Amino acid sequence: MRKPYILVTVLVTALLVLETFYDSKGKTPETNNAKLEKAGFVSFSSDNAFMQKNPDTLTWKLLGEIKFLKKQDKVYGEVQFPVINTKLKQTQKKRIVMSGFIVPIDNKSYALSKNVFASCFFCGKSGPETIMGIKFRGGNPKLRTDQYVTLEGTFRYNDSNVDDWIYHIEDAVIVKGK
Numbered sequence: 087m088r089k090p091y092i093l094v095t096v097l098v099t100a101l102l103v104l105e106t107f108y109d110s111k112g113k114t115p116e117t118n119n120a121k122l123e124k125a126g127f128v129s130f131s132s133d134n135a136f137m138q139k140n141p142d143t144l145t146w147k148l149l150g151e152i153k154f155l156k157k158q159d160k161v162y163g164e165v166q167f168p169v170i171n172t173k174l175k176q177t178q179k180k181r182i183v184m185s186g187f188i189v190p191i192d193n194k195s196y197a198l199s200k201n202v203f204a205s206c207f208f209c210g211k212s213g214p215e216t217i218m219g220i221k222f223r224g225g226n227p228k229l230r231t232d233q234y235v236t237l238e239g240t241f242r243y244n245d246s247n248v249d250d251w252i253y254h255i256e257d258a259v260i261v262k263g264k
Contacts, residue, residue: 141181141238146200148173149253152215159248168215168252170243182241184218184255185262188233196220198255202232219251222258235263 151173154166186198189206199206200216207217220237229235239258244250 141183142177142241143183144174144177144241146186146216149200149218150213150215152252162248165248167248168243168245170245170252174241174243177241178243180241181238182255183236183238183261184241185234185236186218188229188231188235189217190229190231194226196226196229197251198235198237214252217251218253218255220258221254221256227260233263235260237261 148171151171153169155169156164157167159165184198186200187202187206189197189199189203191197198218198220199212201207201212206212207214220239223239237255237258238261239255242254242256244252244254
């Protein structure tokens with residue numbers, strides 16, 4: 087009979103401790119906001135000018151509306167180069183929001199994928215249009231493989247360098263999925 091009381095006491099104590107780290111509106115204290123933004127995360131405070139720019143929301147369906155054109159490359163010979171659709175061309179270097187799964191590329195970089203790691207582009211189950219390179223603001227945060235996140239950042243496409251991703255999100259911050 088005492089076990090449920092002990093469990094309730096521990097849970098209430100844990101909630102009280104957690105409450106001391108958050109203000110009444112659910113925001114972290116200002117000192118923690120700076121630390122979060124340095125690590126590629128952003129807080130949801132209403133006074134944050136970064137979040138008030140009304141970025142476009144991109145979808146994997148839109149990114150998948152791509153055609154390829156065979157051209158000669160100096161190094162690789164005949165290669166299929168992407169032909170970017172008009173809507174995405176208008177989004178070049180603008181703020182966007184994009185959701186997907188985190189896929190580690192190496193010890194220092196991540197990509198955002200339409201699919202989980204087991205069926206991502208590298209495994210041959212998808213095309214190169216289903217993945218985006220990520221450059222985080224202030225360095226890479228610690229993320230897990232297949233973690234689902236929503237990023238906000240500057241969109242950039244690449245239609246000429248065969249050694250680079252077709253799509254990129256730069257100056258990225260995680261706005262959901264921490």
